[in-house]
Amino acid sequence: MPTTEETEVALSIDISRRGREIQGSPIRKLAAVAEARKRQGVTVYHLNIGQPDLPTPPAVLDAIHHFDHTTIAYAPSNGLAPAVTAWKKYFTHHGVSFAENEIIVTAGGSEAIIFALCAVCDTDDEVIVFEPFYTNYNGFATIANVRLRAVPLSISNGFHLPPEEEIERHITARTRAILFCNPSNPTGTIYTREELQRLVNLSRKHGLFLLSDEVYREFAYDAPAISIADFPEIRDRAIVLDSCSKRFNVCGARIGALASHNADVVSAALKFGMARLSVATVDQLAVAPLLSDPETYTRPIVEEFRRRRDVVIDGLRSIPGVTYYKPEGAFYIVVGLPVKDAEHFSRWLIEEFTLENETVLVAPAPGFYATPGKGTNEVRLAFMLNEAHLHRSLRILKAALEAYHAKFGS
């Protein structure tokens, strides 16, 4: 048996700085409170998370039910041939041409982003992001030991990009890349060709990679979203990061891809891929049919999300004092609330408020910002509920803001 002193030594061992400092998920932060509320019999509408509520396409489930291998063997590290071919077809379908050896199948878009960061950055290198940004970029940067430099966007112009010079101010000798999400999570913004051209210009001027997270590609309600692969002049600097999760309602399949015309980037990503051996075999095969023929499935669901967006905008229009814009894509919106502290309001909303025994869970926006003090009055809403539930959710939000003001002033 160890002595007491030795036991204390053993107990005092420290984990790493990055292990201590990595951000917890602001999206899942209040999830435990919501569960407790549900156990009290309260209906909770989840506007906090991008978990699709629509059924997975039958073609995917059929492929799973008819999986006919006798051994679930490792796939090749770059992906099973049918999956790689399917991704190539998918990109071609969207007007982007990648050869099969320019595509690496990844465990969701998440792994694609980690591989891209590791392929272009060493420790303490910097990557430009636009805040508010997809909060898990923080986690990926922590794993990869990369620093994110956040360029602020503003709700006042629907979170569109600032002028080239403004972005340039954040570029240092250590900047290696610009990482952006288009259409954007958490804002639903789609960058115009002219905005993307600013990034392309900066890439050429400063020798930066452009890491374009295009997982919401199809969710474009007014005009198509433009891929970074559509700019031939930075052919070797563009890295497309992609995922089947949202567009095919297969979040739990964890199938994404990294694609680039830069052979060094693909070679490095493949070696990172060799280290982790492979991506799940059944899931790669399951999504391949849809990747080969995406629009039959995605066209109707994009229409569904357009209607949902419109329900949310209608609902916001009826709430006094909120700041909002009309998202051009994805299924998120960042809303400015007439409160001082959106964290406090969000917690109070899920912990204490009900309207007809129902309440709403939202994601406070500060977790999507890197700069302390930014977005303090903002929340992100995900519209992953049917129109009736969204309509009720917005009514609850309106009533909650009235009750909150009556109780706390602002």
Place this chain on the structure above:
Amino acid sequence: MPTTEETEVALSIDISRRGREIQGSPIRKLAAVAEARKRQGVTVYHLNIGQPDLPTPPAVLDAIHHFDHTTIAYAPSNGLAPAVTAWKKYFTHHGVSFAENEIIVTAGGSEAIIFALCAVCDTDDEVIVFEPFYTNYNGFATIANVRLRAVPLSISNGFHLPPEEEIERHITARTRAILFCNPSNPTGTIYTREELQRLVNLSRKHGLFLLSDEVYREFAYDAPAISIADFPEIRDRAIVLDSCSKRFNVCGARIGALASHNADVVSAALKFGMARLSVATVDQLAVAPLLSDPETYTRPIVEEFRRRRDVVIDGLRSIPGVTYYKPEGAFYIVVGLPVKDAEHFSRWLIEEFTLENETVLVAPAPGFYATPGKGTNEVRLAFMLNEAHLHRSLRILKAALEAYHAKFGS
């Protein structure tokens, strides 16, 4: 259109140092040559890779075929409840007790190792490994920006651990952990309790985490392999890294786990897990039944591998000049060949040699060593073929060595 000069600038962009320097897989290095050989009509026996040849258990395939969710949704970041419960049962079955909140389900053992390295190390921190070691530890260390310090083992004592003082010589102010594989890939060595006690003593003396890769746990032919969780005096310093892949013949399912009594480690691993959202849903559910009742399946396959090991040892006994030992576990052996350059021999064997139109693919051992010049006459053999094929493979190896000596001298 860009000018020529601008195009050249774009083409000259450099990727990261780690992207350039990450080791390619020594196991898969000669795979393309083997494929070319097969196209010439030559039968190739794969002794290079740990891809199980046995069928996946029906319970796993049944669970896949009967997957009954309508939406393949994200799993919780720590794992689906049935999968976490199944891992707990699995560990209990093997005499190790972890609470459900001490277990994180991971994408194979690979992700468990990456999370563990990130949880205990910051950039340029050091981790002790024993060479030869599982080659992908290099890749994980590159991704995590951690330095491996290799303590040499020797084929002369079957790659058992050196004395405590010898290991201690490699510990520096930056050392944070010892990472080891028990039973070992690539050597098949199982460390005795007394050997593990040396690591435990060093952990206590120097404040080191012990990262124990136990994915071959059941493959123990003489005495059971001892888990690092079996040493209560370092309860908070032990991290068990595990995977279903080999023991259940589900390599392509990518289901592993990290387990620890250290709440800070588990909390950090969970946050890394939140960044990547979740592990594949179907696959987690598919392996859960086997984890809950492992031995019904593993007992007969372990007996099969014991017979395979014996066929390999018999075959080696008949080859003049080889150096070998009897592996206590796993399904690998590192063999010293009577040649100067095992890389050259291995390539010649797959490229040029046949016996009755058959040849053998082996993994040259230098890729499993960190120290240049080590293991130059060694190869790793994986015994993942049936007894008849292993018997033939060893005959081919013997004939090849004779032909090689006739041609090259040594």
